[in-house]
Amino acid sequence: MASEKPVICIFTKGDPISLQTEFQLRKKLEFRGFELRNRFDPSAELIVCIGGDGSFLKTVHECGFADIPYVGINTGHLGFFQEFQPDSLDAFIESYLNQRYSLQTLEVLTARFQDEDGPQESQAINEIVIRGAKPRTIHLDLSIGDSRIQRFSGDGLLISTPAGSTAYNYALGGSIVDPRLALLQVTPISPMNTTAYRSFTSSVLLPADMSVLIEPEKDQEKEVLIIGDGLAEKKRKEGSIEIFLSGKQLRLMRLETYRFWNKVKSKFL
Ligand code: NAP
Numbered sequence: 001m002a003s004e005k006p007v008i009c010i011f012t013k014g015d016p017i018s019l020q021t022e023f024q025l026r027k028k029l030e031f032r033g034f035e036l037r038n039r040f041d042p043s044a045e046l047i048v049c050i051g052g053d054g055s056f057l058k059t060v061h062e063c064g065f066a067d068i069p070y071v072g073i074n075t076g077h078l079g080f081f082q083e084f085q086p087d088s089l090d091a092f093i094e095s096y097l098n099q100r101y102s103l104q105t106l107e108v109l110t111a112r113f114q115d116e117d118g119p120q121e122s123q124a125i126n127e128i129v130i131r132g133a134k135p136r137t138i139h140l141d142l143s144i145g146d147s148r149i150q151r152f153s154g155d156g157l158l159i160s161t162p163a164g165s166t167a168y169n170y171a172l173g174g175s176i177v178d179p180r181l182a183l184l185q186v187t188p189i190s191p192m193n194t195t196a197y198r199s200f201t202s203s204v205l206l207p208a209d210m211s212v213l214i215e216p217e218k219d220q221e222k223e224v225l226i227i228g229d230g231l232a233e234k235k236r237k238e239g240s241i242e243i244f245l246s247g248k249q250l251r252l253m254r255l256e257t258y259r260f261w262n263k264v265k266s267k268f269l
């Protein structure tokens, strides 16, 4: 029978601090009349993730990128997605109940390709990485929109959302993007530049409505992987891989005092 109480799903990293935080949050939310679930429930009005950014990504994937507001409670490192600290659970509940928060938009990135089961789609909120299954050079024909750009040679290509720009993308020398900009960033992973191969050495920024087409060279030996947020790994069978912002957006709860550049400053500067 459907529950009468409003439902909140809670996903928690398995470490002691996260579990302790969940225990306290449960008591407080149950007292406020919420029904709590430890797995995805499509009737939930909010999805809480207790952990770091990695846990947040895992939560979004486990919930199938459901269009229900998310909120992060940070027990990890800095937490780009995670807004609240474990010692401010009351502040979180008050701002939620009084609707004193804003909802940040997270763009969902999609890759469309063929694997051995037929047409497939992978989704991500940080990035999609295209690389070889083996530690060998791969050659990828890159098109942007309907223009054929180049044959890329190197370890692979990373396509990042604005939210993902501070993650793997940044470690590869890509640019940090203010999440209020809707764009795609294509960043080379160890590009080769020799007399034999010419590849981009910097990342390329594209408007949100353009798509990237990647056609791996035809070499049966060189299997190509499509990896979403470091979590969902799939193997291409044949044909090209199309990557684009699907237009689907997730919503992430932020305090009214949230400033992206304060997070950047405390993490990198
Ligand atoms: P992980 O390999 O255990 O950790 C990667 C690190 O990236 C963690 O410190 C994580 O924060 C942080 N991170 C994740 N998303 C971020 C974001 N949007 N902005 C800033 N930092 C972010 O993997 P994980 O924790 O499961 O996270 C998956 C992500 O790792 C992938 O999406 C990819 O971006 C990133 N990654 C980075 C590298 C690299 O930098 N060389 C290599 C592979 C993958 P927490 O500590 O809070 O979890």
Ligand code: MN
Pocket: 052, 053, 054, 055
């Ligand atoms: Mn992590």
